[in-house]
Amino acid sequence: MRSLILDTDIGSDVDDAMALAQLLGSPEVELAEVHTVYGDTRLRAQLARRYGVLAGRELDVVPGLAEPLSGREVWWAGHEGTLHNGLDAETISADSAPERLVARLRERPGELDVAAIGPLTNIAAALALEPQAAWWIRHLWVMGGSFGDDVREHNFKSDEVAAQAVLNAGIPTTITGLEVTRQVTIEKPRLERIRAAGPLGAALGADIEQWWAYWNETWNVPHDPVAVLALSCPELFSFSDLGKVQIAEGGLSTFAADAEGTVRIVTAVEAEAVAEEITRRIVAGGTEYAVQRGEIDGDRT
Template sequence: MQRSLILDTDIGSDVDDAMALAQILGSPDLSLLEVHTVYGDTRLRARLARRYGVLAGRDLDVVPGLAEPLSGREVWWAGHEGTLHGDLSRETVSAGSAPERLVARLREQPGELDVAAIGPLTNLAAALALEPEAARWIRHLWVMGGSFGDDKAEHNFKSDDVAAQAVLNAGIPTTVTGLEITQQVTIGAALLERIRGAGSLGAALGADIEQWWAFWSETWNVPHDPVAVLALSRPELFTFSEVGSVSVAVGGEGAGRSTFSADPGGTVRIVTGVDAERVAEEITARIVAGGTAYAVQRGEIDGDGA
């Protein structure tokens, strides 16, 4: 059964957002309705998401969201966002705003839509401020964020601790995948070569992956966001906690630190285990599928991937 999905993303900095989008485009069990962008230059991020859709032969509806986190914290900007993609200005994106669009979509289809939030949770917090009932309309929320069982403050939660605390305490059925899980999965040279061979999408994503590796002087990366999204499609590759609550520290030196507490009355669970090798393989296979189908249609490669 296909699940209808809205993706909320800060695509363009860490390459894992682009990987997650490509993975979704290659997932037959997911129907991507819209992409919403958040954090920093959200119009540039939206155009980049739209470009990835074009490379996969998809006419994506992409809606820019809020640029500034509710926390007031300065936006972290790598500086390479979109630089490998020529003339992004020709990509048409929505003139609307992501929080308003999210509320409208959820009101139209209450209880039918999943949301994957793989950036700071600013758009979702703003949507709930506009319409608190929207918390009841989300079928399930899938979050990449936090780090549990240690003192780390993960980027998404730290960037907008105010939004993270508000969203995770709104009563939405939620699964959170933290750093202690995602960091067990890596994408290295062998998997990169497979991705690079997946038509125009694979070539573009491969270049962005290598750019990210060069940024950190590494020869591998952690696919944080694809791991969190895959928990929706392939739950048998993960283990999960019982339901409970997540608290996010707001302000001060510990801003963004996350704590999970089991509670039968809660609505949030966290991922507690991962089959790392199989998850890396499945992420790669779905990315390749997302690029290959359109490449075969265009005659870039034959049906055997050659």
């Protein structure tokens, strides 16, 4: 079993919430903590905590840095948390994510994976506090960048300073970029399966529909769930050899094979199988607790 810290900007694009729900339905992953980054990280932490409650899980959630190291203005959709009443009642840590990350890695060197599915600000700040922490991360899983094109992906563009610092630190890293994640979509039939998965599924289904309405679409790309699934189901992905990544001003990312590098990128994905596995795990994350509480019939899950 992998022990994992999830670092997320949950609350804007619904894919972060989908990734969290997916991890809650992944039996080979122990979700040790959730850290939030970028913008109103307290609100994001309360939302992550709420999703844990809906799945019957007592998540330890730690808010992190609000402002990118690059100084770039934070993008805020405006709908973050609006479908979840009473978020202020959710208990979150008084610690700060960079300090907490260093502390957890020091306690368990080489034992913890980190999945970073937002800007890499918290990770970079943790490395600035304790450079040795780079050697304590078992593996870093990143959703970020776009390779082989001129697209500037949101996470790297939002804090290219942090992205370059982290990717230069020598951490064993797997990056899933936009050119891969955009091959996978979640459409209405899978949304209906998610919506039926107990209180967590109902809440996530509403958040998915809100995101669809924001873009006037009837589908979405599950960028972050795809990146996280590379940890759990590597057989559904193809990977490059090791190399190095460069992040130009504005977030443009390039990868070059290099035997001395510590970074690999996902190069191909079995799109339909990945979409199905994401959905299956989200449903599992929502139904187990609901069945225990008698809220849904286990024979129909």
